[in-house]
Each structure stands twice: as C-alpha cells, then as structure tokens.
Amino acid sequence: xxxxxxxxxxxxxxxxxxLVYYLVNLYQMYQEGGLVSSKVFTLxxxxxxxxxxxxxxxxxxxxxxxxIVRAIKTGKADEERFIVDERDKLIELKGVRVSYIxxxxxxxxxxxxxxxxxxxxxxxxxxxxxxxxxxxxxxxAQLHLYRRGV
Amino acid sequence: MEKRQVRNNIRKFRFFHNxxxxxxxxxxxxxxxxxIIAIESAKYAPSLELAFRIALVFGVPLEEVFxxxxxxxxx
Numbered sequence: 001x002x003x004x005x006x007x008x009x010x011x012x013x014x015x016x017x018x019l020v021y022y023l024v025n026l027y028q029m030y031q032e033g034g035l036v037s038s039k040v041f042t043l044x045x046x047x048x049x050x051x052x053x054x055x056x057x058x059x060x061x062x063x064x065x066x067x068i069v070r071a072i073k074t075g076k077a078d079e080e081r082f083i084v085d086e087r088d089k090l091i092e093l094k095g096v097r098v099s100y101i102x103x104x105x106x107x108x109x110x111x112x113x114x115x116x117x118x119x120x121x122x123x124x125x126x127x128x129x130x131x132x133x134x135x136x137x138x139x140x141a142q143l144h145l146y147r148r149g150v
Numbered sequence: 151m152e153k154r155q156v157r158n159n160i161r162k163f164r165f166f167h168n169x170x171x172x173x174x175x176x177x178x179x180x181x182x183x184x185x186i187i188a189i190e191s192a193k194y195a196p197s198l199e200l201a202f203r204i205a206l207v208f209g210v211p212l213e214e215v216f217x218x219x220x221x222x223x224x225x
Contacts, residue, residue, distance in 0.1 A: 083180070083182060085181040087194050088182070088185075149191075
C-alpha cells in the first residue's frame with residue numbers, strides 16, 4: 001500500500017469521525033427543541049477546526065509511523081521515497097473535482113431549503129454538512145481511482 | 151473510433167536489464183513503485199516525459215517500449 005493511499009485512508013476515517021460528531025450534535029439540538037444559532041455556529045467552528053487539525057495531525061502521524069515501519073523493514077532511513085508523482089497528482093486533481101461537484105450540489109440543496117421557507121439555520125447546517133460530505137466523496141473517489149486505475 | 155490503450159513491454163525490458171526491479175526503475179525515473187506497477191498492468195498511461203525517461207533508462211526508442219494498440223490486438 002503506497003503512502004498516498006494510506007494518507008487518503010486516514011483522511012477518510014477522520015472525515016467520517018467529524019461527520020458522525022456533527023450529525024450527533026445536530027440530532028441532540030433537534031431533540032432539545034430545535035436549532036439555536038449560537039450552538040449551530042459553535043458547531044460550525046468546531047467542525048472546521050477539527051477537519052483542519054485532523055488533516056494536519058493525520059498527515060504528520062502517518063509520515064512518522066510509515067518512516068518507522070520502513071526503517072525497521074529495510075534497516076535504513078528512506079525519506080526520498082515519500083514522493084508525490086504525476087499519477088498521485090492526477091488522482092488528487094480528479095478527487096478534488098469530485099469534491100467540488102459534490103459541494104456544489106450540496107450548496108444548491110441548502111439554498112433550495114431556504115427558498116422553500118426553511119429558516120437560515122437549516123441552510124447553514126446543510127452547507128457545512130455538504131462540505132464534510134464533499135471531502136468524503138473526494139476521498140472515496142481517490143481510493144476508487146487508485147484501485148481501478150486512471 | 152475503435153478503443154485503444156497504451157501498452158508496454160517494460161517487464162520484458164526490466165528482465166533483460168539485469169533483472170531490474172520495479173523499485174529500481176521507479177527510482178531511476180523519479181516515480182513511485184506503485185506507478186510503475188500501474189503502468190505495467192496498463193492501469194495508467196504515463197505522461198510523454200515519463201515515457202521518454204523510461205525508454206531512456208532502457209536505451210531504446212520510445213516505440214519499442216510503448217505501443218498504442220486496440221484491445222483486440224496483441225501488444
């Protein structure tokens with residue numbers, strides 16, 4: 001399994017964890033009587049910071065663990081093989097395109113809810129949800145392209 | 151237009167070059183071993199530059215390493 005594949009898998013797992021956290025909190029708010037703006041925006045901020053933080057920490061930890069494993073296997077430091085080559089960049093670009101399309105659809109749906117008379121908090125909640133789902137679909141697309149070929 | 155794909159004889163050339171491994175070839179051309187695996191199994195068509203670099207490693211013209219054939223034709 002290449003280092004890029006492991007990075008994407010780690011990113012996918014962290015995005016799924018953030019999605020679960022977000023949905024659980026939204027459900028709790030709904031159970032307590034509906035969306036409250038201060039709580040929704042606090043949740044927004046937590047989700048965005050969590051995604052950024054988990055991506056950075058995930059990448060660093062993956063790099064460290066892979067380096068240790070490779071050093072144990074080969075008996076030498078192998079830094080230069082953590083390269084991102086043209087195939088990795090092409091797959092990443094295609095994954096970003098899938099994310100972009102997913103997010104655009106999510107934004108459209110969230111705008112439609114506002115047009116149909118739902119409160120703005122519903123639109124904002126759906127916006128962040130579509131952002132998380134866009135990240136997840138992008139990761140899944142990349143994993144699929146690595147398996148199937150470009 | 152009939153469906154064609156980029157095929158190659160990299161595995162054969164590696165064998166005739168002191169049984170070069172995929173890792174060794176990957177290091178020489180500046181890509182990962184997984185990319186060489188994907189190229190050999192026709193799951194990835196390399197860029198022109200990468201194709202030239204691979205041909206250069208084996209010291210042969212590009213068209214001896216790579217071919218653009220239809221799926222029915224032998225490589």
